[in-house]
Amino acid sequence: MSLVTPVEVVPADRLGRVHFVGIGGAGMSGIARIMLGRGIPVSGSDAKDSDLLADLRELGATTYVGHAAEHVGDASTVVVSTAIRETNPELAAARERGLLVLHRAAALASLMDGRRSVAVAGTHGKTTTTSMLTVALQHAGADPSYCIGGQLVTTGLGAADGSGDLFVAEADESDGSFLMFAPKAAIVTNIEADHLDNYADFAMVKETFARFVERIQPGGLLVVCADDPVARATGEEGTRRGLTVRTYGEAEDADYRTEGFTPRGLGSTFTVGERTLELSVPGRHNALNATAAYATAVELGVSADAVADGLAGFTGARRRLEPKGEVGGVKVFDSYAHHPTELAADLRATRDYVGELGGGRIVAVFQPHLFSRTKFFAAEFGAALGLADEVIVMDVFPAREDPIPGVTGELVAKAVPHGRVTYEADGNAVAGRVAAIAAPGDVIITMGAGDVTMLGPKILGLLGT
Template sequence: MAPGIPAAMERPHFIGIGGAGMSGIAKILAQRGAKVAGSDAKESGTAEALRALGATVHIGHAAGHLADDASCVVVSSAIRADNPELLRAAELSVPVVHRSDALASLMGGLRAIAVAGTHGKTTTTSMLAVALTELNLDPSYAIGGDLAGPGTNAAHGEGTVFVAEADESDRSFQKYDPEVAIVLNVELDHHANYASMDEIYESFEVFAGKIVPGGTLVIAADQEGAVELTERARALPSLNVVTYGESETADVRVHRITPRGLTSEVTVILNGKYLTFTVSVPGRHYALNAVAALAAGVALGIPAHNLASALGKYTGVKRRLQLKGEAAGVQVIDSYAHHPTEMTADLEAMRGAASDARLLVVFQPHLFSRTQELGTEMGQALALADASVVLDIYPAREDPIPGITSALIIDAARSAGADVTAVHDKAAVPGAVAGMAKPGDLVLTMGAGDVTELGPQILDHLSS
């Protein structure tokens, strides 16, 4: 057995290996020496990156892709029961392992930091990965997005720390036993899996209860859901609770956040001392993410001053307010935001960074269930833009819900006074947006689906 690889992971087969969470685990296993294989629906840069690490990646799903000697099949909650490779695994009696269990096995024996929350997980996990790498601690990490610097979502490091994004959407974050956990916020989302806020709180409480005895929960002091969870967490045995934020009662208190164009200067009060550092991405929400990362690193024993300086080296994650380019005096930026809170935060960040610019948004709703529950709030968030184009709903893993369309969002946006245009043909969007944009404008493509593909196309139309 190769060093550092659990026996069941020696020859894993990943169904949907190109996904953000799945590919990260596959990369770490390949770097540790496992014989990794898998399949994905389409060719991608991620598939090529995995092949470069020695993995076998098939395009399309077929029973024949699963090798007879596979040690396990790794799946996410998005994989349907009728997937031919999953059916073949049953025929061969190959164990089926959920993505979260695979990730948990990779954390074994390491000092794990698990980053949870309805929003901000990818950014905060990335900030920690970059800062710890900058401090020569050589961490392992698994992130739901590609870092702008190293350009990857995962790595096997030789150090003792493992930083992981902990996904609450299907309760899989309850599988981890971190030494330090971060909870950035607690809101109702993932409506196919959670029926109420009570279920959300219960799920996060289980997650907090999995922190190792004597470990630390770092949690926001300013967000309503996090405050409720804090009260529950304080009743858990052998758990240190550290709050952060702008509240007067926060253990790591934010004294000031000063916007500096596309960066921010942050001053915190930590152990009675003022500490000022730079966050090299715009927006108050990203500054608060950096403070959460700072508090978690300090809980792990890293000197605050060193960590604060290293956090300034973080320059972003793909799809998190990522500048795609500029043409004809128009900047095109890509945002993964798909929940109203995220949408509002990113739109406000863009307003703060370029207050004189006109802001045009191309928004693609993600999931029918999310639109059904939060479509009104999505529309209200779009009122922060000067004009918006709204696409049809990106279904991802869901089947349509009768009567639920983008019209729900568009009607709410117009009721809030927004200038909104519905475009049902995605191919028509680049030309339409290029026709709307003027020199000095900012164009923001927004959503968790394939709307990200439109940024380069808009730039091409602007250039022609």
């Protein structure tokens, strides 16, 4: 995979019938849903059927299981993600026929055009912060359009076309496609080294985020985390460009300062300025995400009282420390964490929760995502997993990548600093291994961006036998 090249926005009313290659993905299905809501005819294909495809069919989309050139039909525009290879028969047919081919971010930019758009960027926390901001705006009556790289627990949706003038979108830096956007406002939660299969080094990551800030419309709003030195630096550059820049975080000089963080079961309380905020999701990192959402909404002119109430009612996004169930005193959670910083944040939040319960072990089940990320961060993954009491490491979920010789989940297992770790290469054996070691009071977390998410129900089923 490599960085995509930004293109000019094509107005949505000029797209004609749109065909999605890989329409069942979280991001692609969300864009398709919004297009259908606006009356744009949509078709699409995916490797397998799913609930998301079924939902799109009910909304009027024509969907196919499997890829074939004839599925493109009479489409005028074909939308692809970076994961779609040039050899895909539908993409090849679109190229041969000279159809308009758009990256999914360019298609999303078409839908954002003409709205007061807010793009949420950062190495970590994008999905949760976008979700929090969306829910807060909904509660305030703003009815925003939104497109999130995950699903809200409350609605099960990751995208919708609202009646208001605001459009909130998660901005993905992994392939540089967030440079397709020209938002009126933006959030940068943090900037760390990641996706080094695309970026030559961290310097290139920082440079690309700087280019993202340059894409904010003149006179626009930029909200950055004061606790992250690189994000703070992008804010300083935004100030030089004449943007309205607001900082948030625990730093003493933050414009919206997060203070007094106190865990409360699966939630927390903290203050921002004179206001006490309550959350129903755990972790200091989520308090910071909520502060970013609060600051942005208030700066956009939304009632602070309504935003605070909306955040209090936020129950999470799917796979963000999502409770899956409890059997015999053993609780199971699922986490999308796939970067060392994310693992550490979720495990610290879980430790706070376990402490509230009076103690117990944390059992982390981790599936590394991508061979390249495993190669670059094996030591850091191991260090983060050391925060758990028991660790089971699965083999690498390859996603879009081909194997790298010598790179397996065992590299991560060997880097865990304590001896209570097992490397289990057989994915079918993991649920049984976890159930065998679980004891009342334990909290089990399945972690990773791959199919590790399927394990939670299996573990709960085994615990109940």
